[in-house]
Amino acid sequence: MSSDVFIIIPCYNEQAVLRETVRDLLSLNARVILVDDGSTVPVQTVADDLPVEILRHPINLGQGAALQTGMDYAVCNGAKAVIHFDADGQHQASDIPRFLDKLEQGADVVLGSRFLRAEDSDALPLRKRLLLQGARLVNLIFTGLWLSDAHNGFRALNQRAMKAIRLQENRMAHASEILGQIRKARLKVMEIPTRISYTEYSLRKGQKLSNSFNILLDLLLRKLL
Amino acid sequence: MNLIQIILIAGFLMASILCFAALKNRSIARLFFLGQFALGVVLTIFPKLSQFAADILGVGRGTDLILYLLVLYVYVGSILILGKFRQLERNLTELARQVALANPWQPGTDKAPK
Numbered sequence: 001m002s003s004d005v006f007i008i009i010p011c012y013n014e015q016a017v018l019r020e021t022v023r024d025l026l027s028l029n030a031r032v033i034l035v036d037d038g039s040t041v042p043v044q045t046v047a048d049d050l051p052v053e054i055l056r057h058p059i060n061l062g063q064g065a066a067l068q069t070g071m072d073y074a075v076c077n078g079a080k081a082v083i084h085f086d087a088d089g090q091h092q093a094s095d096i097p098r099f100l101d102k103l104e105q106g107a108d109v110v111l112g113s114r115f116l117r118a119e120d121s122d123a124l125p126l127r128k129r130l131l132l133q134g135a136r137l138v139n140l141i142f143t144g145l146w147l148s149d150a151h152n153g154f155r156a157l158n159q160r161a162m163k164a165i166r167l168q169e170n171r172m173a174h175a176s177e178i179l180g181q182i183r184k185a186r187l188k189v190m191e192i193p194t195r196i197s198y199t200e201y202s203l204r205k206g207q208k209l210s211n212s213f214n215i216l217l218d219l220l221l222r223k224l225l
Numbered sequence: 226m227n228l229i230q231i232i233l234i235a236g237f238l239m240a241s242i243l244c245f246a247a248l249k250n251r252s253i254a255r256l257f258f259l260g261q262f263a264l265g266v267v268l269t270i271f272p273k274l275s276q277f278a279a280d281i282l283g284v285g286r287g288t289d290l291i292l293y294l295l296v297l298y299v300y301v302g303s304i305l306i307l308g309k310f311r312q313l314e315r316n317l318t319e320l321a322r323q324v325a326l327a328n329p330w331q332p333g334t335d336k337a338p339k
Contacts, residue, residue: 035325044330054330057321069322073329176298221311 005030005100008070009038012037014087015046021085022050024093030083033073035066063153064174068167075162082162090196091154096191099156108161108187112154112194120195121175131212135137142219143180147191151175154194161187172211173218181205231268237262 007030011018025032032052036043038060044221055069066080067084075081081103085091106143112131114120121129135150153175157165164185169177177178182189244258267276268291276289284290 049329051332056328057325057327058319058320061318061321065318065322069325073326076326104263135328168315171316200311213275222306 003029003031004078005083006070006074006077006079006081007032007083007085007096008035008068008074008105009033009085009087010035010037010066010133011039011087012060012063012066013041015039015041015043017089017201018047018087019042020091021051021087021089022047022084025085026098028053028093028096030096031077031079033070034087035070037061037063037066039154046096046143062105062170062174063172064119064167064177065170068122071162071165071167075159079162080159082157084153084157086153092195092197093195095154095192099154100191102190103156103158105190106188107156107190108158108164109182109189110156111189112152113147113151113191114152114194114196115148116191116193117195120193124194124200125198125219135212139176139204140221142176142184145179147179148190149191152196153193154196156181161185169218171214171218173215176219186197230269234266237265237269 005028007025007028008031009018009021011034014021022032022034032050034043034047034052034054035054036054040188042056044054044056051213053073055073057066057069073100081100083096083099085093085096099112101111114124124132132150136147139150151172154211155178161182164187165178166182167174167181168179228259240263241259244255244262248254248258272287275291277287279287279290280289284293
């Protein structure tokens with residue numbers, strides 16, 4: 001519990017897989033912060049025997065808001081680095097040390113990418129691969145960052161990045177917003193290859209094509225208003 | 226006076242009363258709406274005025290002029306309300322976040338996060 005690395009996991013009704021996801025993380029020397037984004041059944045009722053810390057939004061706000069709450073908590077508690085991690089089990093806990101290595105090497109932000117190794121990108125369903133290419137382009141237009149992947153929720157931030165980034169997009173558009181802020185604050189970004197395991201559960205819970213339109217709309221509104 | 230004029234004027238009066246009751250301490254918003262209601266009453270009593278304005282502006286009929294203005298008004302109004310929504314959402318987010326941060330649950334404590 002003395003670690004200054006905080007792993008932030010936003011959860012919204014993820015009870016089914018949450019325990020497994022957390023169990024994989026416990027071997028790491030890090031503090032695990034579950035941000036319960038107003039789940040119907042409070043996360044605390046299913047996770048109170050785990051060595052984790054839980055913050056609960058009284059109402060559902062969205063993943064971006066939950067990450068920001070986790071980061072606020074981390075900053076207040078003297079975190080040196082935070083990891084953004086998905087609750088649904090699609091990210092590999094064993095990748096986290098590589099993220100931290102890159103921070104040590106001088107990156108302010110480390111982003112996981114599914115397109116740096118052929119075996120990772122081959123694992124993606126074709127439709128998803130095409131959609132992500134479109135999302136890369138949207139990110140370039142809105143944020144000016146040309147990355148190999150888009151909207152991969154696996155990230156590491158150092159203290160400088162945590163202080164520079166303030167997510168205001170409550171829902172999924174935060175993934176593009178964060179890139180815009182990275183660029184604006186001239187943070188140093190590195191990408192590392194990560195494997196995403198698409199279980200049936202994570203695909204069902206994951207982003208639908210129709211939601212891409214909502215994300216785009218959120219981004220446009222943000223530019224205009 | 227036609228029946229429709231009576232209905233419209235009664236409607237504008239009702240709206241004015243609601244506007245006074247709902248927009249307490251917001252003089253600018255009150256003035257804005259009351260100005261519109263007054264214009265509505267004037268145009269209802271003297272419908273030819275809208276035709277007069279339409280002729281000046283190069284619109285065929287007074288009714289069309291009012292319709293065009295209405296379309297513009299609805300769009301601008303919607304955008305303003307959307308902006309207000311986003312601002313409210315930001316405030317609500319900050320509030321919920323503070324509640325969450327004020328009640329962290331840590332291992333070894335029994336207190337449930339509220």
